[in-house]
Amino acid sequence: VQLVESGGGSVQAGGSLRLACAASGYTYSRYCWGWFRQAPGKERDRVASIDINGRTSHADSVRGRFTIAQDNGKNRLYLQMNNLKPEDNAMYYCAADPLAPRRCSSSGCYCSPRQDSYWGKGTQVTVSS
Secondary structure (H helix, E strand, C coil): CEEEEECCEEEECCCCEEEEEEEECCCCCCCEEEEEEECCCCCCEEEEEECCCCCEEECCCCECCEEEEEEHHHCEEEEEECCCCHHHCEEEEEEEECCCCEEEECCEEEECCCCCCEECCCEEEEEEC
């Protein structure tokens, strides 16, 4: 599976961006899909994910501002980001995993692609205050 992210850029706080992930080379019919981000000097964190049944989950830090969506007909994954904040500055990665484990937190349960699954190379998002 090959994943290519696009749509990153520089915006002012309060602005919006839509990231896209183009997928090709499928061998499985159903995957867990996710968006992750990594800021300099920090760990890579899950932003949002969508499971094989189409259920979505968003991290607490972005819930209400970001929305993950999928277009199976176009093999695209999207992340609509509204009301961006400087703390959203990061490299954003798309990931896919046919065997993603299900994890649960106080905010609910979600699938999360593993580190050794399929990942894109990332797209940079820069938010200025």
